[in-house]
Amino acid sequence: MKKFLTLLYFLSFMPFIFSQQINGHYHGRQISFPNIPGFITLVADFHMHTVLSDGEVWPSIRVEEAIRDGLDAIAVTDHIEYQPHQHDIPHTDRNRPYQIASSRAENRALIVINGAEVTRNMPPGHANAIFLEDVNKLNVKDSIKAFKEAKKQGAFIFWNHPHWEAQYTDGIAKLTELHKKLIKKGMLNGIEVVNDVTYSDEALQIALDYDLTIMGNSDIHGLVDWQYDLPSGGHRPVTLVFAKEKSAESLKEALFKKRTVVFFNDMLIGRSEFLVPLLTESIIAENANYVETWSGTTSIAKLQLWNKSDAPLILKNTGEFDFHNQGQIITLAKNTSMELQLKTLEKLEEFELKFEVLNAVTAPKKHPDITITVFVNQE
Amino acid sequence: MKKFLTLLYFLSFMPFIFSQQINGHYHGRQISFPNIPGFITLVADFHMHTVLSDGEVWPSIRVEEAIRDGLDAIAVTDHIEYQPHQHDIPHTDRNRPYQIASSRAENRALIVINGAEVTRNMPPGHANAIFLEDVNKLNVKDSIKAFKEAKKQGAFIFWNHPHWEAQYTDGIAKLTELHKKLIKKGMLNGIEVVNDVTYSDEALQIALDYDLTIMGNSDIHGLVDWQYDLPSGGHRPVTLVFAKEKSAESLKEALFKKRTVVFFNDMLIGRSEFLVPLLTESIIAENANYVETWSGTTSIAKLQLWNKSDAPLILKNTGEFDFHNQGQIITLAKNTSMELQLKTLEKLEEFELKFEVLNAVTAPKKHPDITITVFVNQE
Amino acid sequence: MKKFLTLLYFLSFMPFIFSQQINGHYHGRQISFPNIPGFITLVADFHMHTVLSDGEVWPSIRVEEAIRDGLDAIAVTDHIEYQPHQHDIPHTDRNRPYQIASSRAENRALIVINGAEVTRNMPPGHANAIFLEDVNKLNVKDSIKAFKEAKKQGAFIFWNHPHWEAQYTDGIAKLTELHKKLIKKGMLNGIEVVNDVTYSDEALQIALDYDLTIMGNSDIHGLVDWQYDLPSGGHRPVTLVFAKEKSAESLKEALFKKRTVVFFNDMLIGRSEFLVPLLTESIIAENANYVETWSGTTSIAKLQLWNKSDAPLILKNTGEFDFHNQGQIITLAKNTSMELQLKTLEKLEEFELKFEVLNAVTAPKKHPDITITVFVNQE
């Protein structure tokens, strides 16, 4: 009886939390990209912190932020070895962030993945192990043993911010012998080319040279809304994952298979194999026909060019024909269209649009080329 | 030496927190009202929670939110008796939220006040004691003893959400004998007429009948940005305090003297004694002169009417003269002006504007009247 | 052959005009109000000028503006007697503005009505005659003869800006004996209570006292976009006409039957007979049910209150029950909804919402009352 009263007593203060989740519109902050042939495009952030290591929010907030951002998956990855709040939060169970977050995500569309940040001096620096079964087993003195344990649990492991200026003061990602060894032994599977507000060409080159999965994550400690100035149209960096289905299993498979593209600021970074199809699905030409004037039909084709992605696209015309109503470099804002007029010299039944996408990279300073076949409306 | 290395080791993960505070613009969310004769107007929120009771953020976030909102003062008021995170955060020192928050606020313009929520079934329900010296001494079984201890420490004590539907299912604030006794003994000094997203006419009537300070606070558990939809122009409820200077001491003196007005949604609530001067300082008429036409000077006076406050104002013309370019009820958005034309029947050197301010109340359904003397420019 | 060449020659410069009509989005400037029982609500502006009298645009622009504003009908009403551009535009046919405008409107959704402004000193001042067959016949010296001719043609005639400060320097509309005579003889059927940026309570009283149609029009000479600051959300004043169908005939019948409401700034002005149904169709309560807390169901009803009109609505709660989440005066922005919580004291199956609509008038300083029956969702 007393227990019951106590329960009632505590329950009496709970409604605040729940009622407060509902309010507030999302103001178009939901990040969305088209699927590509054979795969669905999942939006994920695999690096973030809570009060259970050095973050500033309870794990529940990470779930709510992710849902507002339209993410399909997050990994909660508190530091194992770094516990600055331990005076107040002396928790010993390193799975708690995951437990709390996944409880909040129950029956909602967000996949929560158990993870942790192995937090060491360089080398090897910091690394995230995700899809862990028991984080506690990685809480060991020797860093290599932690990586081994992660691998044993089947985790996907990636090097965090290899260009972090607090560890490499020149901000240049540099692979050490230790890293090469970890890679060789399958204990380093990916690398962040983007962390928070930073990007590294050198990290991208390492990913390509050593066949690592290209990752980009927020590493958020405070609030996503503030750090990326969401009311001004900013967004957190995310890793787009091309998966067979929306499940943790499928995400893991896709990560190991390196099927990712990173969306950072107004930039897309990824292997050509995935970035080109993503762009091809994003850029759609519609309603092509020839401009008419009082003097008859011209050989200027006009069409509506859509950007169906959440990244603005800076497109350089590399096709055969010049534009009539634009210079040869155009910016197509996210989820909008513009009218494009092409001087095709003669009336064609079909023609090709070719673009170099300048705000996308498949390697340092290398931009993907895409080709779109346009069929002219015949009446 | 080992100690030094350990320190360095931990330090190595700290820069994130600090770097992340700086980013993000404030998008005009700063709440500001003019001073009134004899007092400065301080903007304060005296009710909020952190992970150290049932909130979802570390106390540092409450400081950052408040600074972004332009607040002059906050009281951190975690529940004493309700500790749902105790499995992870088994802290026994109830002064910790204050300590952590005030450390974050060091050398910044925000005053942080130690406080706590005495969290009991009705009656007496929940009450905040602020300006406490040691919260722990209130952690006692008997609720009256907790109030006594608060008074002993010189605290200002106010009744929280007397209209809370979880305690009074009809949402009607009702004073019990216990409350009357507490008031009589000086152990209940104020009352929330606004809590979070709710307002109570009955609570306002109690404040007036029993001479209590009129309070309005956020009681925030999650994030202010979300709960009040800041990107859409929302704001948290705040208590405007008319103080002699910007100090904790002065705030306390002002609260005991009942010098407050509550700003809630698009509404202002307060005693006429303070609400009328606040409105009078907010509504400014400038550049009055008479409209000229081809046929000579008219007797239509035009002037620029400014709202120098952060509340929109719904003004009903109760003066002698009708408007020429508006109906008799106008809405003046926050921090903007409109041209107003008055049909003064003859050319006057000065005249009076009179308004009933419909979105302000000095008692249930009673709106303040203000008078502005306008001097016409003489050339 | 030469003729053909000449035609070709001239045609060669025409495409500009047509291509330039298409561009430009309308940015939500389209004015729209719900229909009322028995009638459709047409949005109209019956007073405007072009370069063919003292305006600054070709009649085609008046058509394009109207279409952008979502109007159903306009009357082009150039001054008959005032022709300041006659040095360059010595046209003698006063039907030209109508001819040019209606040619531009061909096959589009806008009804263009032939009209003219009889432009005389006070009394009678200026009056618009609309639904004219031949404006030229009104171009006579004696003003009364012009009114007679208008009546003979079956025109609807209304007094323009009776409160115009260039004619009545105090801005007070005053009926003269001449006006009374015109009214009596059916030669003055309506009166502008709103002209451009001005409103007159006295004109409204005259409309009610002498049984005239209540009118509000733009009298635009320059550009609507500028005069009403459309990019900031302004709108031209319009007369809402409650017609049996969308046709010129039906508009005329409705005007003679006085079925109008004026939309000016953020204000609605009209006879109770039409304003109350318009407001009743505009304010919709949806999804009513009772708030639940951990302690069970409360007697606080919540519902979504919609404003389905293009006017913001300032609503004073005059019903039996207080609001829980708002003060007793609320502003509902155009085409939005808000959650409303009512303290119904006990759980009801249905109840009434009652509002005084403060930014609407049915007579000087008199606001309409509306009642909405709310049915609570039963599960």
Place this chain on the structure above:
Amino acid sequence: MKKFLTLLYFLSFMPFIFSQQINGHYHGRQISFPNIPGFITLVADFHMHTVLSDGEVWPSIRVEEAIRDGLDAIAVTDHIEYQPHQHDIPHTDRNRPYQIASSRAENRALIVINGAEVTRNMPPGHANAIFLEDVNKLNVKDSIKAFKEAKKQGAFIFWNHPHWEAQYTDGIAKLTELHKKLIKKGMLNGIEVVNDVTYSDEALQIALDYDLTIMGNSDIHGLVDWQYDLPSGGHRPVTLVFAKEKSAESLKEALFKKRTVVFFNDMLIGRSEFLVPLLTESIIAENANYVETWSGTTSIAKLQLWNKSDAPLILKNTGEFDFHNQGQIITLAKNTSMELQLKTLEKLEEFELKFEVLNAVTAPKKHPDITITVFVNQE
């Protein structure tokens, strides 16, 4: 006496026009670019129409639009030979558009230039002659005689829309023998590479090959606000002229000296000689210093990069050092700044930023390069 009364009578309807000019904010539509060393940057539009040829507005509107757009100068250039409104506006004096516009511009900051469009079949097609003394003298049958007369009056003459699809159906600008002859004789001084919503690489090449002034103008017939969708942030195309002072004389001198850059959509087009200084004055680096972390100073320089122009700038990093917080192509919105972090490998006292400006062209598909020397703050 009767005359006086008549005057009074007409005056009585005038106040509308004047009162209507004042209202309406300009919503940041004013176009502005920095001056360059030795010259001030004037913003001008040298091609536009009114109701006195085939436009849709009175010349006064062209003045008001220009003032709202922040222009320093306009040329009113109605067609000489094409007068589709002649039924209503049978004016024979081709200087009237200029007279009306310059009367409206009196005592205001806008320079109005007398001009006209010589409107012929191709070749020579259409050409504008500006700084004319008497347009009527160009109203002759033989087109070459019209050019000769323009030259005789000292006019600056330029080829309009040489890529106009109604004259060259493939939209490709092509110089004929006649054009070459006109150029040789100093009767064709400039060429539009931009007209209204179109741009031509071929026209730009002709300008460079034949040493013609590069021009870009609106050729507006309807309303600037609509044609360029100003509320969405669009702007009319303008010719930036680098003049010794703000005067008609100085403008003319600058045009003959080819000191122009065209601002079209989000693109800048001009000779390197003027485009590079314009960009150099537009892109400003401020507050350079080195990023500090807990581990000491890094060799990552951060600075604030400003775009002080009204064109967004798409910048490709061609300097020695990579960015740390951005990819190598950045977009800097108009009149904003971004923080830029550069990995300078070691701490430098000064270094160079180098950019290729991708949305600027100095020749078809050729972008200007700019260099900015950055001095690091020394404390």
